[in-house]
Amino acid sequence: MQKWMYAIPALLLISxxxxxxxxxxxxxxxxxxxxxxxxQAGYTAVRAVTGExxxxxxxxxxxxxxxxEGGRLWIADTGNDRIVRTDAGLQTADVLNSFCMxxxxxxxxxxxxxxxxxxxxxxxxxADSGNSRVLICDDAQVQIILTKPDSVLFSQDLNxxxxxxxxxxxxxxxxxxxxxxxxxxxxxxxxxxxxxYGANAVQSTPKIAMKRFRSLLSTEEMRSSQSRTVPSxxxxxxxxxxxxxxxxxASVSQTQDTVKKVNPAGDNLFTSLHTVWGDxxxxxxxxxxxxxxxxISDIDIAExxxxxxxxxxxxxxxxxxxxGELLFxxxxxxxxxxxxxxxxxxxxxxxxxxxxxxxxxxxxIFEETDFGALVHEATACNTAGNDxxxxxxxxxxxxxxxxxxxxxxxxxxxxxxxxxxREAMRYAKLADSSYYYDRAFSCYRREWMKIxxxxxxxxxxxxxxxxxxxxxxxxHRKERTT
Amino acid sequence: MMELxxxxxxxxxxxxxxxxxxxxxxxxxxxxxxASVILLLWFIAAVLYERAYGFQFKAVPDRVFNIVHYFxxxxxxxxxxxxxxWSVCTLLDGEGTLRRIYIYSAYALVPYIASRYLETFLxxxxxxxxxxxxxxVRLIGICWSALLLVSAMKAVHQYSxxxxxxxxxxxxxxxxxxxxxxxxxxxxxxxxxxxxxAIYTEIAYRIQV
Numbered sequence: 001m002q003k004w005m006y007a008i009p010a011l012l013l014i015s016x017x018x019x020x021x022x023x024x025x026x027x028x029x030x031x032x033x034x035x036x037x038x039x040q041a042g043y044t045a046v047r048a049v050t051g052e053x054x055x056x057x058x059x060x061x062x063x064x065x066x067x068x069e070g071g072r073l074w075i076a077d078t079g080n081d082r083i084v085r086t087d088a089g090l091q092t093a094d095v096l097n098s099f100c101m102x103x104x105x106x107x108x109x110x111x112x113x114x115x116x117x118x119x120x121x122x123x124x125x126x127a128d129s130g131n132s133r134v135l136i137c138d139d140a141q142v143q144i145i146l147t148k149p150d151s152v153l154f155s156q157d158l159n160x161x162x163x164x165x166x167x168x169x170x171x172x173x174x175x176x177x178x179x180x181x182x183x184x185x186x187x188x189x190x191x192x193x194x195x196x197y198g199a200n201a202v203q204s205t206p207k208i209a210m211k212r213f214r215s216l217l218s219t220e221e222m223r224s225s226q227s228r229t230v231p232s233x234x235x236x237x238x239x240x241x242x243x244x245x246x247x248x249x250a251s252v253s254q255t256q257d258t259v260k261k262v263n264p265a266g267d268n269l270f271t272s273l274h275t276v277w278g279d280x281x282x283x284x285x286x287x288x289x290x291x292x293x294x295x296i297s298d299i300d301i302a303e304x305x306x307x308x309x310x311x312x313x314x315x316x317x318x319x320x321x322x323x324g325e326l327l328f329x330x331x332x333x334x335x336x337x338x339x340x341x342x343x344x345x346x347x348x349x350x351x352x353x354x355x356x357x358x359x360x361x362x363x364x365i366f367e368e369t370d371f372g373a374l375v376h377e378a379t380a381c382n383t384a385g386n387d388x389x390x391x392x393x394x395x396x397x398x399x400x401x402x403x404x405x406x407x408x409x410x411x412x413x414x415x416x417x418x419x420x421x422r423e424a425m426r427y428a429k430l431a432d433s434s435y436y437y438d439r440a441f442s443c444y445r446r447e448w449m450k451i452x453x454x455x456x457x458x459x460x461x462x463x464x465x466x467x468x469x470x471x472x473x474x475x476h477r478k479e480r481t482t
Numbered sequence: 483m484m485e486l487x488x489x490x491x492x493x494x495x496x497x498x499x500x501x502x503x504x505x506x507x508x509x510x511x512x513x514x515x516x517a518s519v520i521l522l523l524w525f526i527a528a529v530l531y532e533r534a535y536g537f538q539f540k541a542v543p544d545r546v547f548n549i550v551h552y553f554x555x556x557x558x559x560x561x562x563x564x565x566x567x568w569s570v571c572t573l574l575d576g577e578g579t580l581r582r583i584y585i586y587s588a589y590a591l592v593p594y595i596a597s598r599y600l601e602t603f604l605x606x607x608x609x610x611x612x613x614x615x616x617x618x619v620r621l622i623g624i625c626w627s628a629l630l631l632v633s634a635m636k637a638v639h640q641y642s643x644x645x646x647x648x649x650x651x652x653x654x655x656x657x658x659x660x661x662x663x664x665x666x667x668x669x670x671x672x673x674x675x676x677x678x679x680a681i682y683t684e685i686a687y688r689i690q691v
Contacts, residue, residue, distance in 0.1 A: 033543045429537055438538035442609040 024339070025332035031405060032432035034280040040401040042319065042328030042372035043353055045338030047090075050362045051077070054086060054093035061358040064127075064164065065347035068117045073347070073354060075363065076115040076126075081108065083115055083126060090365070096124075099135060099142045107142070109135075114164040114176070125173065127162035134162050134175055136191070146173065149185070149193030164236050169243050174198075181233040183266075184247070198247045198262040200231040203254050240301040244269070248277075250295035250312060258296045259309060275324035278311045298346040300353075304380055308348055310355065315340035317353060317366070321379055325406055328375075330366060331355060338364065351376075371400040378410055387417045405431050412436045421447060488513045495589050499629050503586060503637035514581060517588035524591060525556045527598040536605030539613065559657070563587060566656035567635070571649055576639030586638045590630035597623020 029039035060079025082097035110130025134146035148160035171189030183199030232251035278294025341359035381390035391414035408431035415424035421444035428436035495502035
């Protein structure tokens with residue numbers, strides 16, 4: 001063997017190795033027909049962080065995550081009655097578990113399930129579930145305490161069980177309560193109860209319809225003894241950069257509108273989408289002989305508007321773009337890195353996604369792969385109106401996964417803007433998208449008519465004249481024979 | 483009077499919904515072969531309607547294509563209609579023979595089949611905003627054929643209009659019964675086949691061992 005040939009493996013070794021996606025589970029996506037198809041990983045797990053790693057003792061059932069502007073992760077460490085705040089690189093952490101009340105006394109947390117830090121004011125919002133209250137604090141000094149509202153809108157028989165908490169830009173506080181089905185409780189910045197927001201509607205099923213029909217026939221007395229139909233409550237919420245609130249609902253009975261984008265009037269803006277949130281086909285478990293349906297238990301809106309949904313049933317994260325188009329699916333139920341036992345919370349920051357597991361007592365960090373970065377960049381270019389660049393990036397994405405539907409759609413849209421209608425139609429067809437095809441075809445037809453319109457008109461005229469002449473000839477011949 | 487070729491009879495019956503079929507019965511015309519060709523054209527139209535429709539209106543998964551499906555939807559349904567109608571109308575003093583019911587029914591379907599071809603063609607040059615034209619073509623085709631079918635059944639059995647409608651409704655019921663029985667028989671035969679195959683494998687295994 002020649003001496004220089006030894007250099008080849010060495011060269012391969014020193015060449016920069018990108019993040020290689022070698023997942024221990026099957027990476028898949030869904031095609032137009034809701035069939036699972038193999039795909040490339042958009043995210044790969046790089047590290048699992050435990051409490052020991054951070055030097056503060058093991059986590060116990062972490063149930064909420066929040067990432068602030070500075071890249072510090074806040075963890076609601078429910079089982080340990082504390083809030084953990086890491087540093088920017090998730091190397092060390094400090095613990096918040098006692099706070100100074102407005103009257104000067106000291107108070108301790110009990111099973112906090114929700115954490116939020118306001119970008120505008122820096123206030124810390126803690127859903128202190130064990131103590132039935134929400135604390136709004138400025139560092140260790142409690143500013144406002146939200147407890148059971150003394151309002152006719154809030155049934156006084158019920159406990160106040162805050163689970164998740166969020167504040168909007170104006171400082172209004174939204175609290176998800178575990179035993180309320182009428183939406184998130186809304187409080188003013190001063191801590192006054194204002195009502196509910198983002199309630200789910202009762203999904204009409206045959207059972208519900210039957211019940212409604214029966215109540216038509218029954219008397220007032222019979223009706224009062226019937227069980228009431230209530231919608232399922234929301235499970236979690238998040239806000240995007242524009243201030244829209246997104247809710248998700250993990251419920252056995254609710255299969256529609258599990259993810260909603262709620263406008264200030266309380267309407268769901270996602271009703272016109274046909275997106276199926278979570279797995280599009282029911283997962284059948286052979287060992288337990290049960291069919292599982294997705295339970296979207298946490299939602300996170302990334303800076304670029306992508307929607308990350310966490311499915312508790314399968315331990316998977318489903319990432320959608322702003323329009324509800326499925327981008328990536330990652331995570332699984334397993335013991336390896338990147339697998340979970342029971343996921344509870346999800347958070348994203350930059351190129352990373354964090355998932356908390358309350359049975360593994362850890363937080364797993366996912367980093368986007370080259371493919372994931374490419375797709376995100378292309379989406380960002382599309383959003384910015386930078387369509388030429390987006391087109392190039394989508395072509396590059398196809399090199400990774402030649403079956404990747406968002407890429408075909410992106411190319412079709414890009415070519416349409418460039419004016420290559422014929423190719424736009426071809427890519428729309430490859431993406432199985434009638435809608436994109438229709439857009440490209442209507443432009444193509446207009447162009448075609450500009451060029452061939454005159455010829456078409458001439459041809460029609462010729463046909464009419466020919467038909468008329470033929471008719472004349474026939475009648476003439478008939479007259480002659482008779 | 484009314485010395486028309488086979489094709490001219492089709493044209494006459496289709497364009498004269500109220501007297502066309504009476505005329506045809508009076509002249510004892512109507513071609514079995516042409517009726518079969520119409521049936522074949524219907525089958526082709528059904529396949530094209532599903533598979534060759536404009537992509538901007540309908541995206542069909544390429545992975546699954548089963549031609550039996552379309553055959554059942556057209557030819558089998560048509561034959562069931564003919565047999566069902568004959569069975570019902572024999573009991574209801576209808577004058578139609580099996581052959582005539584077949585021919586008249588097929589002729590009555592011509593506008594519907596034509597509308598299917600026209601719609602499939604138009605779906606390639608129209609866009610989604612103009613879908614109303616396709617719906618128009620579809621509606622006209624269906625209504626025209628429905629009218630012709632009533633007229634055809636009325637003529638072939640020499641019924642009053644009320645009796646015709648009644649007979650047609652009963653025919654639909656008869657079709658449902660027949661299709662149900664067909665499915666049942668198929669299922670039984672399948673079970674039989676599986677049973678015989680099980681016996682065969684058992685015996686083959688015993689002989690080997």
